[in-house]
Amino acid sequence: MKLPAMEGPVCPLPLSHHDKIVLGHGSGGRMTKELIQKVFMTHLSSPPLLENNDFARLRLPDGATAQGKLIVSTDAHIVKPLFFAGGDIGRLAICGTVNDVSMSGAVPLYLTASFILEEGLSLETLDRVLRSMKEAADEAHVQVVAGDTKVVEKGKADGIFISTTGVGWLPPEYTIAGSEAKPGDIVLISGSIGEHGIAVLEARGELGFETQIQSDVAPLNHLVQSLLKAAPNTHVLRDPTRGGLATTLNEIAQQSDVCIELEEGAIPIQPAVLAACEMLGFDPLYIANEGKVIVIVPPEEAEAALSAMRNSRYGTQASRIGIIRETPKKRVLLKTDIGGTRILDMLASELLPRIC
Amino acid sequence: MKLPAMEGPVCPLPLSHHDKIVLGHGSGGRMTKELIQKVFMTHLSSPPLLENNDFARLRLPDGATAQGKLIVSTDAHIVKPLFFAGGDIGRLAICGTVNDVSMSGAVPLYLTASFILEEGLSLETLDRVLRSMKEAADEAHVQVVAGDTKVVEKGKADGIFISTTGVGWLPPEYTIAGSEAKPGDIVLISGSIGEHGIAVLEARGELGFETQIQSDVAPLNHLVQSLLKAAPNTHVLRDPTRGGLATTLNEIAQQSDVCIELEEGAIPIQPAVLAACEMLGFDPLYIANEGKVIVIVPPEEAEAALSAMRNSRYGTQASRIGIIRETPKKRVLLKTDIGGTRILDMLASELLPRIC
Numbered sequence: 057m058k059l060p061a062m063e064g065p066v067c068p069l070p071l072s073h074h075d076k077i078v079l080g081h082g083s084g085g086r087m088t089k090e091l092i093q094k095v096f097m098t099h100l101s102s103p104p105l106l107e108n109n110d111f112a113r114l115r116l117p118d119g120a121t122a123q124g125k126l127i128v129s130t131d132a133h134i135v136k137p138l139f140f141a142g143g144d145i146g147r148l149a150i151c152g153t154v155n156d157v158s159m160s161g162a163v164p165l166y167l168t169a170s171f172i173l174e175e176g177l178s179l180e181t182l183d184r185v186l187r188s189m190k191e192a193a194d195e196a197h198v199q200v201v202a203g204d205t206k207v208v209e210k211g212k213a214d215g216i217f218i219s220t221t222g223v224g225w226l227p228p229e230y231t232i233a234g235s236e237a238k239p240g241d242i243v244l245i246s247g248s249i250g251e252h253g254i255a256v257l258e259a260r261g262e263l264g265f266e267t268q269i270q271s272d273v274a275p276l277n278h279l280v281q282s283l284l285k286a287a288p289n290t291h292v293l294r295d296p297t298r299g300g301l302a303t304t305l306n307e308i309a310q311q312s313d314v315c316i317e318l319e320e321g322a323i324p325i326q327p328a329v330l331a332a333c334e335m336l337g338f339d340p341l342y343i344a345n346e347g348k349v350i351v352i353v354p355p356e357e358a359e360a361a362l363s364a365m366r367n368s369r370y371g372t373q374a375s376r377i378g379i380i381r382e383t384p385k386k387r388v389l390l391k392t393d394i395g396g397t398r399i400l401d402m403l404a405s406e407l408l409p410r411i412c
Numbered sequence: 413m414k415l416p417a418m419e420g421p422v423c424p425l426p427l428s429h430h431d432k433i434v435l436g437h438g439s440g441g442r443m444t445k446e447l448i449q450k451v452f453m454t455h456l457s458s459p460p461l462l463e464n465n466d467f468a469r470l471r472l473p474d475g476a477t478a479q480g481k482l483i484v485s486t487d488a489h490i491v492k493p494l495f496f497a498g499g500d501i502g503r504l505a506i507c508g509t510v511n512d513v514s515m516s517g518a519v520p521l522y523l524t525a526s527f528i529l530e531e532g533l534s535l536e537t538l539d540r541v542l543r544s545m546k547e548a549a550d551e552a553h554v555q556v557v558a559g560d561t562k563v564v565e566k567g568k569a570d571g572i573f574i575s576t577t578g579v580g581w582l583p584p585e586y587t588i589a590g591s592e593a594k595p596g597d598i599v600l601i602s603g604s605i606g607e608h609g610i611a612v613l614e615a616r617g618e619l620g621f622e623t624q625i626q627s628d629v630a631p632l633n634h635l636v637q638s639l640l641k642a643a644p645n646t647h648v649l650r651d652p653t654r655g656g657l658a659t660t661l662n663e664i665a666q667q668s669d670v671c672i673e674l675e676e677g678a679i680p681i682q683p684a685v686l687a688a689c690e691m692l693g694f695d696p697l698y699i700a701n702e703g704k705v706i707v708i709v710p711p712e713e714a715e716a717a718l719s720a721m722r723n724s725r726y727g728t729q730a731s732r733i734g735i736i737r738e739t740p741k742k743r744v745l746l747k748t749d750i751g752g753t754r755i756l757d758m759l760a761s762e763l764l765p766r767i768c
Contacts, residue, residue: 078761084654084700085759108667109589110512110650111485113582122472126482129467130524130577132562156466168486170575172528204575206488208766212570219526219560219575221486226469233465294466298440311464344440403441405434410564 077177082207095179096203099186100169100193104201112201114166116225123228127164129156130221136410138185138215140259142251142270145216146188148346148412151275152297153222154196158277159293159349161232161284162224164196169220170204174213185216196275198222229288236291237312242358243378244351246279246371247272248324249301253343254332256411265335267328272370274347279368283351286364292352295345297412299403302341304350305388306402316388318378318400341390342403344411352380433533438563451535452559455542456525456549460557468557470522472581479584483520485512486577492766494541494571496615498607498626501572502544504702504768507631508653509578510552514633515649515705517588517640518580520552525576526560530569541572552631554578585644592647593668598714599734600707602635602727603628604680605657609699610688612767621691623684628726630703635724639707642720648708651701653768655759658697660706661744662758672744674734674756697746698759700767708736 080087097105104112116124133149143151149169157164169189173182193200255271257263276295284290292312296304301323309316325340333340347370353361358376365371381389388400436443453461460468472480489505505525513520525545529538549556611627613619632651640646648668652660657679665672681696689696703726709717714732721727737745744756 079765080761082654082765083759083761083763085659085761085763087761088654089758107589107591108663109516111483111516111518111580113516114482114484116472116478116482120478122476126470126472126522126579127467128470128522128524128558128577128579130526130558130575131560132526132528132575134528134562134564160465160467160469162467166482166484168484168577170486170488170577172488172490172573172575202484202486202577204487206490206768208490208570211567213573214564214568217528217569217573219486219488219528219577221484221524221526221558221575221577223482223484223579224467233463235463298438298444303441307464402445403439405436405439405441405443407439407441409435409438412562 075179077173077175077207079175079207082205088205091205095182096186099190100200102199102201114201117165120225125226127157127160127162127224127226128221129153130219131156132217132219133412134217134410135256135412136214137259138181140271141255143273144185144188145218146185147192147273149218149220150189150192150196151273151346152412153220154198154275154277155295157222157224158280159295160226161230162226163281164198164222164224164277166201166223167193167198167220168202169200169218172213172217173205173207174215175207175210177215192275196277232290232293234292234294234308234311237308237314237352237380238291239314239380239382240355241291241352241380242355242376243316244362245375245377246349246365247373248326249345249348250325250329250333250340250343252346253408253411254329257408263332267332269328269332272345272347274370276347276349276370279365279371282364282368283361287353287357287361289357290351290353294350296348296350297344297346300342300344302388302400303403309388310386313385315381315384316378317381318390320390320392322375322377324373324375341400342407346412431535433529433531433563435531435563438561444561451538452542455546456556458555458557470557473521476581481582483513483516483518483580483582484577485509486575487512488573488575489768490573490766491612491768492570493615494537496627497611499629500541500544501574502541503548503629505574505576506545506548506552507629507702508768509576510554510631510633511651513578513580514636515651516582517586518582519637520554520578520580520633522557522579523549523554523576524558525556525574528569528573529561529563530571531563531566533571548631552633588646588649590648590650590664590667593664593670593708593736594647595670595736595738596711597647597708597736598711598732599672600718601731601733602705602721603729604682605701605704606681606685606689606696606699608702609764609767610685613764619688623688625684625688628701628703630726632703632705632726635721635727638720638724639717643709643713643717645713646707646709650706652704652706653700653702656698656700658744658756659759665744666742669741671737671740672734673737674746676746676748678731678733680729680731697756698763702768
C-alpha cells in the first residue's frame with residue numbers, strides 16, 4: 057500500500073520569516089508540529105501546552121471552594137486590518153476575552169486560542185501577532201493553555217482569524233450581571249470612548265484624513281479587581297465593544313428593566329475622536345471600544361469606585377456619566393448639553409464591519 | 413450629531429429560511445440580537461446563555477474537590493463541505509471538543525462555540541448546523557454555555573467556521589496522558605478506522621466513484637467513562653483525528669519514549685474504506701477519524717477495557733491492535749500480514765485538507 061503521506065512537500069528547515077503558510081501546516085502531521093514548535097511555542101509556551109496533549113489540565117486557584125463559580129467566555133476575532141494604531145488582532149484576541157471574563161468580577165486565569173490561517177499568510181505576520189498576544193497575556197497575568205491551528209485555502213479566509221476562550225474563577229461574594237442595575241445607582245465609565253473604532257477605520261484608509269487616534273485595546277482585569285476592592289457591591293460591569301456605549305447601555309436597561317439617564321456633557325470623548333466622528337457623520341456613542349468598562353454601582357460606593365479606577369493604568373479618565381431611573385423602563389435617555397433629552401436606541405444594523 | 417446607526421437596513425421580521433446572513437448580523441446591535449434570539453437560541457439555549465451576559469457562570473460538579481483538575485480543550489472546525497454522509501460541521505464541532513476533553517479521563521460539562529459566518533450564508537444552512545450541534549450536545553450531555561457570532565464579507569470566509577472550547581472536570585485519581593505509555597502495555601482501538609476522511613472526500617465529489625461510507629463522527633465521552641470504570645489504570649487515551657492512527661501513535665511513541673508495535677491484520681478497517689483507499693493510493697492508517705479512541709492500558713486491564721468498549725454504542729468493533737515495546741524508542745512499527753515489519757512515520761504534510 058502506498059504511503060502518500062510521505063510524498064508531500066517537506067517543510068523547509070528551519071522555518072524562516074520569508075516562509076508562508078501552506079495547507080500542509082494544517083495537516084496535523086509533521087509540518088503542523090514544526091509550525092507549533094518553532095512559531096507558536098516561541099511566544100505562547102506554557103506548562104500545559106508543553107505537555108503536548110489535546111487538553112490542558114488546570115488547577116483551580118488556591119482557596120477556591122465549591123461555592124465559587126467557574127466563569128467562561130468566548131469571542132471570535134476577525135478585525136481588518138490585522139494591525140492598527142495601538143494594537144492588532146493578537147492583542148485584541150487576548151484583551152477581548154480577558155475583559156469579558158472580568159466583567160463577571162472573576163479573575164481571568166487561563167485562555168485557549170484557536171487559529172484559522174489563510175494559505176499564503178507570511179510567517180512574519182503570524183510571528184508579530186503571536187508576540188503581541190504574549191505581551192498582552194503577560195500584562196493580564198493569564199496563561200494560554202490550549203490551542204489549535206487550521207489552514208484554509210487562499211481566498212477562503214482573510215489572513216488570520218483567532219477565537220479565544222477565557223476561564224476565570226469567581227469568588228462567591230459577587231453577583232455582578234447586566235440584570236443587577238437598580239434605580240438610584242450611578243453609571244461610571246472608565247475613560248474616553250470611540251477610539252478603537254476610529255483607529256481601525258484609519259488603518260483601513262477609510263477616514264480620508266489623518267488622525268493620531270490610537271485604539272484603546274487593553275486588558276481591564278487589574279482595573280476591575282481594584283475597583284471591586286473599593287466598591288464590593290458593584291452591580292454591573294460591561295465593556296462597550298461592538299455597538300458602542302449606547303448599544304451596551306440599552307442591553308443593560310432591558311436586562312435590568314430600568315431607565316438609564318446619561319449626561320451628554322459628562323461622557324469623556326477625545327477631541328480628535330469627536331472631530332473624526334463629526335466629519336464622518338458618526339455618533340461616538342455607537343463606536344466600539346476595546347479597553348473601557350461601564351460600571352454601575354450603588355450611590356454610596358460611586359466615589360470609591362471612581363477613585364479606584366482613576367488610580368489604575370487604564371482608568372485615569374474615569375467619569376460619572378449617568379444615573380439609573382425607575383422609568384421609562386428599558387430606555388436609555390441622553391440629556392443633551394443644550395437642555396433637551398433624546399432617546400438613545402440600540403445600534404440597528406452595521407455601522408463599521410470587522411472592527412473586532 | 414447624526415445617528416447613522418439608525419439608518420442601516422433593518423432586518424426583516426420574522427427571520428425566514430429564505431434570508432441570508434448580512435454584515436449587519438455581526439454588528440453587535442439589533443440584528444445580531446435578533447439572529448441570536450431567533451436562530452441560535454432556538455437550538456442552543458441553556459441557562460447561562462439565557463442570562464445574556466458576555467460570560468457564563470458555571471458550577472463545578474457535585475463532589476468536586478480542590479484535588480481535582482479543570483480540563484480545557486479547543487478546536488477550530490473548517491470542514492468542507494459543511495455536510496457529509498454521517499455528519500456535518502455542527503456535529504463535528506461538538507464531538508471534536510467533547511472527545512478532546514474526554515481524552516484526559518474528564519467528564520466534559522460545558523462547551524463554548526464561536527461562529528465566523530460568511531455574508532450570504534443561508535439561514536437554512538445555519539439552522540441545520542445548529543440543530544445538529546444541539547443533537548450532538550444532548551447526546552454527549554454537555555451544555556453550550558457561551559457563544560459569539562462574527563460576520564465577514566462574502567469571499568472572506570467559507571460558509572461557516574466554528575471554534576469550540578470544552579470544559580470538563582477530572583477527578584484526582586486519573587493521570588492519563590500521551591506520556592504515560594509503558595513497555596508491556598496493550599494498544600486498543602475502539603473501532604474501524606478511516607471512515608471520516610473518506611466520507612468527506614466523497615461529499616466533495618473527489619472520489620470519482622460512489623461508496624456507502626459514513627463518517628464516524630461521534631461523542632466518545634460515555635464510552636470513555638465506561639472504559640475507565642472497567643480499566644481505571646488506563647495510561648493513554650487519544651483520538652486519531654488529523655493525521656490518522658499512524659500520526660497519533662507516533663506522537664504517543666515520542667511523548668512516552670517507547671516503541672509501539674502494531675499488528676496490521678488486527679487493525680479494523682471496513683472493506684469499503686480499504687477499497688476506496690486502494691483506488692486512491694491512500695493508506696487508511698493516515699486517514700482522519702472523528703469517533704475513535706486509541707486506548708493504552710496495562711496488560712491486566714486489557715480484556716476488561718475491550719469488553720467495556722464493545723458494550724458501548726461506539727465501541728462494538730473495539731480491537732486489540734498492538735503492544736508497547738521498550739525499543740526502538742519513539743518509533744511505530746507495523747508487523748505486516750506477510751511477516752515483514754515496516755516503520756510507520758508521522759504524516760509529513762497535507763494528505764486531505766479541510767477534513768475537520
